[in-house]
Structures are given as C-alpha cells and as structure tokens.
Amino acid sequence: MTSTHFTLGLVQMKCDPKREPNLQRAIQAIHRAADQQAQIVCLPELFLSPYFCNTHDLSLFDLAETIPGPTTETLSQVARERNVVVVASLFERMEPGMFFNTTAVIDANGQYLGKYRKMHIPHDPLYFEKYYFRPGDLGFKVFSTQYAKVGVLICWDQWFPEGARATALLGAEVLLYPTAIGWHPKEKAEFGASQYDAWKTAQRAHAIANGLFVGSVNRIGFEPSPMGEGLEFWGGSFIADPFGVLLSQASHDQEEILVARCQRDRMEDVRRNWPFFRDRRIEAYGGLVRPVGE
Amino acid sequence: MTSTHFTLGLVQMKCDPKREPNLQRAIQAIHRAADQQAQIVCLPELFLSPYFCNTHDLSLFDLAETIPGPTTETLSQVARERNVVVVASLFERMEPGMFFNTTAVIDANGQYLGKYRKMHIPHDPLYFEKYYFRPGDLGFKVFSTQYAKVGVLICWDQWFPEGARATALLGAEVLLYPTAIGWHPKEKAEFGASQYDAWKTAQRAHAIANGLFVGSVNRIGFEPSPMGEGLEFWGGSFIADPFGVLLSQASHDQEEILVARCQRDRMEDVRRNWPFFRDRRIEAYGGLVRPVGE
Numbered sequence: 314m315t316s317t318h319f320t321l322g323l324v325q326m327k328c329d330p331k332r333e334p335n336l337q338r339a340i341q342a343i344h345r346a347a348d349q350q351a352q353i354v355c356l357p358e359l360f361l362s363p364y365f366c367n368t369h370d371l372s373l374f375d376l377a378e379t380i381p382g383p384t385t386e387t388l389s390q391v392a393r394e395r396n397v398v399v400v401a402s403l404f405e406r407m408e409p410g411m412f413f414n415t416t417a418v419i420d421a422n423g424q425y426l427g428k429y430r431k432m433h434i435p436h437d438p439l440y441f442e443k444y445y446f447r448p449g450d451l452g453f454k455v456f457s458t459q460y461a462k463v464g465v466l467i468c469w470d471q472w473f474p475e476g477a478r479a480t481a482l483l484g485a486e487v488l489l490y491p492t493a494i495g496w497h498p499k500e501k502a503e504f505g506a507s508q509y510d511a512w513k514t515a516q517r518a519h520a521i522a523n524g525l526f527v528g529s530v531n532r533i534g535f536e537p538s539p540m541g542e543g544l545e546f547w548g549g550s551f552i553a554d555p556f557g558v559l560l561s562q563a564s565h566d567q568e569e570i571l572v573a574r575c576q577r578d579r580m581e582d583v584r585r586n587w588p589f590f591r592d593r594r595i596e597a598y599g600g601l602v603r604p605v606g607e
Numbered sequence: 608m609t610s611t612h613f614t615l616g617l618v619q620m621k622c623d624p625k626r627e628p629n630l631q632r633a634i635q636a637i638h639r640a641a642d643q644q645a646q647i648v649c650l651p652e653l654f655l656s657p658y659f660c661n662t663h664d665l666s667l668f669d670l671a672e673t674i675p676g677p678t679t680e681t682l683s684q685v686a687r688e689r690n691v692v693v694v695a696s697l698f699e700r701m702e703p704g705m706f707f708n709t710t711a712v713i714d715a716n717g718q719y720l721g722k723y724r725k726m727h728i729p730h731d732p733l734y735f736e737k738y739y740f741r742p743g744d745l746g747f748k749v750f751s752t753q754y755a756k757v758g759v760l761i762c763w764d765q766w767f768p769e770g771a772r773a774t775a776l777l778g779a780e781v782l783l784y785p786t787a788i789g790w791h792p793k794e795k796a797e798f799g800a801s802q803y804d805a806w807k808t809a810q811r812a813h814a815i816a817n818g819l820f821v822g823s824v825n826r827i828g829f830e831p832s833p834m835g836e837g838l839e840f841w842g843g844s845f846i847a848d849p850f851g852v853l854l855s856q857a858s859h860d861q862e863e864i865l866v867a868r869c870q871r872d873r874m875e876d877v878r879r880n881w882p883f884f885r886d887r888r889i890e891a892y893g894g895l896v897r898p899v900g901e
Contacts, residue, residue, distance in 0.1 A: 474768030518812030
C-alpha cells in the first residue's frame, strides 16, 4: 500500500424485485467501474432485493444466505477477473434465528477477507430492521485490502460518530457506507431537503473529524410497501475527502457509478494541519461507554 | 424549565488590545442581546484581549485572573440586572503555573454556577495554546441555568465528536462554543472557504448527531502577531437547530448579535423521529477510550 492513491467506485443503483437481475446489474456495474480505473467498488445496502424491511414478513427471511456463500463466490470471480476489491452488503443467515445485516469484503485477488455486521440497527416506520437483524456482534472492522485499508459501516451507522471514530482508530483510510435511505412521500416536500442535507452533513463530518475519505452509496427508486406509502430512495451517493470536500456527487434519481481518486498525500496533509488525533482525551471519554442516568 | 423555548444570544465581536474597552463592549452587547429577548448570552473565546496565543510570551500570563473573580463579578451584575445567563470565556489563573482556558457560567440571578475548562488544547502555527493552558481537568459539563441546560465547550473542542456527545449525554439542550478561529492570510484565498465550511459542518453535525441546539460564537478582525503574519478571525458565528438547520448566521467581518429562539418541541420532535440515542452500542465503543496501537 505504498501507492500514492487508491480509486473508489460507488455503484448507485435501483433494486428490482428479483435477485438475479440485481446481481447481474451489480456485476455489470463493477465491470464499468473497473473500466474507469476504480480499484475498490462498493455496492448499496442489500442490493440483491427491494428494501424488504419496509414490512414484517416471516417469509422474507428466505432471502438470507451464508457469508461467505453463493453471492460472495460469484462476486469473488468478478473481483479476481477485474482485479478490484468488492464491498457487498448482504442479508446474512448464520443459523436459524440468527440473521444479520452484513457487508462482505472481497480482495482484488478474489479472496474473501471478512465481514462487518451492522452495529446500529434502526427501527422506524418502514425501516423495520430490528425485526430482521440481530445487532452486529463483531465490533468495528477495518479490512487490509490490496489497495487500501477499508473501514466498512452500514447505513444507520452513519449517524453515529462513535462508529466512524472507532473504525478510523483501527487505521481506516476510507469509510464506506452501503446505504438504503429514502423519503416518505408525504414528508418529502416539507422535510426532504433538510433530511438529505443532514445525512450528508453527518457523514462529511466523519471525514473531517477523522481525516479520512468517506464514500456513501445509496439505492434509488420508489419501492412500495404493504405497510405504508412506500419509500422513495434518495440516491445522492457521494465521496468526500479528508476535509469533507466533495470529490463526487450523484443525482437523486439515476443509476450512476461514482469514481474518485483518493490521494494519500491529501490525507497526510489534512491530518498534519488539523491534528485532532494528537489531542484526544481518552481518559475523559468515559461517558461515552457508560449507561446514561442513575 | 417547562417553558416551550429558550432564546440564545451570541455576541460576535472584535477584541481590541486593552481589556477594559473589550469588557465594556461585551457588557453593552449583553444589554442589546437582552433588549432582543435573549435569555442566554454567550461571548467569544478570550474576549477580553487579543488572541494572545499567537505568540509565546511569559508576560502574557499576567492577563489571567481567578474564576470566580473580577470579571465574573462584573458580569454577574449585568446578568442579574437583565435577568440573563452569561457565558464568558476567560483566561483562568488557578495558582502559579496552573492556567486554564476556561468558560464561566453565570445564572440569570447573577449567581456563579461553575466553569468548564477547555479539554482539547490546540497547538499549531499562531495558535500556541499548549504553552499557556493546562488541558482541562474537570471533564465535560452541563450547567442547569434558569432557562436551559447549557453545555459549554470551547473552540478546538468543536472538532471532537466525543466532547459533543459526552456533553449531550449529560442532558445538554444546547452546546455553546466560544471560539477564536481565523485564517492565515496566505492560506485564505486557496483554503479559506473550505476551512470555514469544515468548521461549520463539524459543528452542525454535532447538532444532528445529538439532537440539540448548537451555538458557535467567534471573534472578527485581523490581529497581528510577533511570530507571523497574524490571523484574520473569520466570524461566521451561527446557531443551528437539532437537525443542523441554521437558525441564524453572522457575517465574516462585522460585529453582530445573533438571537434565535430555540423551541423545545423541535428537539423533542427531532429526537423522536431520529432516535440515535436509542441505538448506541456502549459495549462496543471501547476503542474510543483505549490507547491506539500496541
């Protein structure tokens, strides 16, 4: 990892009802990202299906698979063929009654490197994730890939500075956030802009506070729900540099591949000029790890 | 504290060479803020003097005073007279060789409530604070004033999500950041906009991550330094709501008083809709409080 840079590719996509077309479109997108010199390609959260957490349905647990498993094996072939790292968010089945919202990391030689299990699980109208997923039990993780040290977090994690910091302290050069977030149709007119802005601001702030690159990749498109009006996924994927400056920014409604070169000297420069890690007060942060109240 | 709201007033000011004119202008500004219904008035960092940390000079320790002490006594009179909380950043002398960058909080009845000592101390070109200040040893603090639970942090603290979170978990409804930050003249053209943007983004993100109000108040004006070109303090004070939306925003170069009403139902609403505190994983944040590396 002595290269002057690494190149990210984010695949902003819609997710259709059936698994196989989603997988094939993802594979095609990985090829297109590789054609554009991307070295680390990240897919959106749970890209193999519609965002099924918009309802409570026991039969949807059938969507889950083991990790490593059939999808990581398929993606390993693409990774090896194109010499790219693939970061893929999947619905993980470990054993009966143990399901996780998990992201697998496959190195550029096709080797499965490991997984991150989503630590912060939302549960809000049409985001009923606590029904499906056991909260992650592997802690925060960094993967030493061929091109960079990649920190992986997932969607709701993006609102938690603790996850970003803990992953940065493990040595991550980039935080990747596979995401599935959208607007409730009846809220969009009044709150849509401020919701998207808050989402992006929170993550750009992780880049700033930690002096590393951040890539956040979301799905697009409207998906109906049996339990409500459905969700309009807001796309808006982006890559920010270690001072929060946007390197690449997607639309709200188109499938796109974002590619950005991440210069290591930029990270070095930002962290020398803004040496926050030097001044952390670990002995005084006990409040962050204690129960609140009496 | 059953009122539907509290009203903040931030005093963006320049700081002249002599103490007394600065104190008098601050007092006048407190009156003007009170005239505009401000209930909690916050002054910029070390407002009684030029930003003396732009050089290393033993004689400048003479600027320090005890807290409580002469300035808090003077400000207590104004607080009582106008029935406003006053948050005042001062250079604290505790005993010989023990100096702190401290903010005093005075309640609306004039009572001295306590102090916060800056926990994260910068030391960078023209910000030579590690020479003057022992890092804060009182931890993070919230002050239960007559109008609101006020969390106080100071300048460089604003880059640390840990300080914001720890203070929020103590029950703060607002985080106040007295600040002295500016541009190096030769960097301004190339980096000035991104530096200000990063500064504001980091703090708006504290509002978002913690679901509370944030008020950041900076000085303005160019101040020469014996050790360099001097600093152009960038003003740009602001008040953000619990979703990071700007309620009030100052210019970069004018003395101004920012006043904003902070609605408690907005905080309640944001925290119900974006329930981050519900999902924190305190058992998994150990990396934040451990030494890094081997």
